[in-house]
Amino acid sequence: MKLLALFSLAGVLSAQALDPAVLQKPLSNEWPTYSGDYSGQRYSKLTQINQTNVKNLTLAWTTRVSNGPGAAGGGNPFRGGGGAAVPLITGGEGTGEFTGGFGAGTNIRASMLMVDGRLYFSTPDNAWAVDARDGRVLWHYFWKTKGGTHIGIRGLGMWGKWLYMETPDDFLVCLDALTGKERWHKPIADFNQQYFSTMAPIVIGNNVIIGTGNDLDAPGYVQSRDPETGDVKWTVYTVPMKKGDPGMETWGSVEGARVGAGNVWIPGAYDPETHLYIFGTGNPSPSYTNPKSRDGDNLFTCSLVAINVDTGKMAWYYQLNPHDTHDWDSSETPILVDGDFKGKPRKMALHADRNGYFYVVDRLTGEHLLTSKFSDTVNWVKEINAKGQTIRNVEKDSTVGGSLVSPNNYGATNWPPAAYSPDTGLFYVPQSDTYAMYYLTETDPRGAMGLGGKDEQFVASMGTYLTAIDYKTGKIAWRHRYPGVGGGFGGGNGVLTTAGKLVFAGDLSGNLIAYDAATGKILWHSRIGQVSNAPQTYMVDGKQYLLVAAGDQLFAFYLQ
């Protein structure tokens, strides 16, 4: 039935539609899903831009866009040559005014899609289509929001000629990729429980995989939606919801589990062979305080979780960080790699965590293979147990007098995507070594709600890096330290690697930099302003483009 549906879709494919077969292939000409392909590697097979010629990269085009209904962006009609005005399509159930402070400036952080010569990208409440050859804006969709936390939106998903977008006020919106016109919108979560939805939908066969979360303790979940109707096909909560649910024994009470969060806000990876969707879950809640109701390991928070997309059943889980107390989500997209591990061929999932540790598991079973520390300053772990889990030193929880903890709450890394090159066997991750004081400000034994109950004060950054990890040993192969005495935190906004033996990433000073993937040697750079997303690449009309966002602007480079 599923196969039939796929074929019938392929039969009606027209221009600007996504051929489902492309989604099954390694990343090459198009960029049809969040990570480029399902593996999460962000490794492109394109080689037109390579180590020899990368020094000749030059600007192909740049485009500026603006959030909101006022300016569709792209091309100034008064400058001439811009052609027709950009169509603005408006949707939404609110007034569009309530953007919680984060929505005011246009900051493109999301991954973009490139399908059939068009780019599709988003900011909270906004989506655009742009011609991939010259950056001309083709349409702009604006969602009038009811509110909700407008901290980010991670990108769009695509199925045939339809685009899917989550909104901070908890709707899944389906748009016609050709025109930007809305086909339907369906609720994802209960807005009154303060859910906000930011994940980039991941399309797998006839499943649109979505996720949601919040800062008020409500349970996180991942869902499959029907791409035609938006109806729910299955739901998996990331915490046990009732007596007898698996994992309930790892909570102090049923109510504690139900308000245990485990948010879902960053896409996972997908293994077409096993039909497993593998993703990282958020931290338990309340995030910093320790009421009795939270006693235990708090499954399935801070875990890698594998779900069979056909059945919606959990196949395995591996909890990286039992009973987290520092709001360190494990949401970072796992990277699926087939390779050698200790002399045996293995199918693996690789993950660098906000908590400063790098983990390798067998992705067929969830069996632990390796745990290593990638941030030198990290000081919160008491032991790595027999299962390879990082067990916290309880003395590094927030305390009244303050605990000096590395990393700070942002983490040694965060959601901005890592990358992996099968050419070098290296895993590339943005890293920063930071310290903060964590003060406990709520001594009520019932704890706080959500992120309350602590005052985290930044102390210092010891350095910010682009780091290459050998997954077989967990050892650092090379590390590029951004100059300065400390550096900020965050360590950049994500990484791309290519078969041209290159790694691309933004630094802290507004430079987009190309590195030799094997050694970390700098080969090219361009100062374009604060790079705000992970670089991407695509090929159209015989030209390979390097694409990146810096705030409200897109930049595309190529070889002339």
Added chain:
Amino acid sequence: MAQAPPPAGAPPAGGPPAAFRRPPDFPTRPPADPAVVERGKQIYSITCTFCHGADARGGSGGPNLIRTPVVLNDKNGELLGPVLKEGREGMPKFDLPAAQVSDIAAFLHSFRVGGYDISRMAPPTILVGDAKAGEAYFQKTCTSCHSVSNDLKGIGGRITDPKRLQQTWLMPGAAGRGPGAPPSPGTIVKVSVTQGGKKITGRLTKIDDFLVSLTEDDGTPRSFTRDGDNPKVELIDPLQGHRALLGKYTDKDIHDVTAFLASVK
């Protein structure tokens, strides 16, 4: 759970990333008539407090009501009423008139709800250390650069908030200066650039892999293109000693030193 805001890039010289103030993300309920809320509180205290706590954050067996889906979705008791009337597993039935139910609802809706929960039982001070032990630690570790009779004279009187004092001695410039404040003189990073045998020194204004900028003592701004080790660049970080100690302190050392410095009036 916290979906971190974008990394700020390089922090402003001498200071941490500026704290940002979060506006409310979700619409708040309009305030109800205080008399109605008070009535609701009275009924609640008789009917609900034992299990759910006087502040509705949970008590003997009953959950926190403030964040419960029924209460969050309820407007005037229309969702609360049926739960009270029917009871739930572990909760008895309460047959209350509709007016009393809506009063209880008004009381429950009077609490602020949000993930950035304000602390209610905040400890009065962060001072938990032993001043005497702190003095010994200070003598052993800090006196090569600092003295309580010289640069730190009266420090406990000058910085009276112990948390700010602690943050400040841990990493000068990292606390309590407010966004946009100029860096304190002791935290300015200096740089020397050696080019063609000539050494130029000044205050560091920017550095990345491709450029170094500085301001000379007489105010002259200079910029140099960097190409690997050419020109030679040396950073002089006045806080190097403080940075190096971060990996060495125990939390007790930190609390003790703070207790000691707070006593230096």
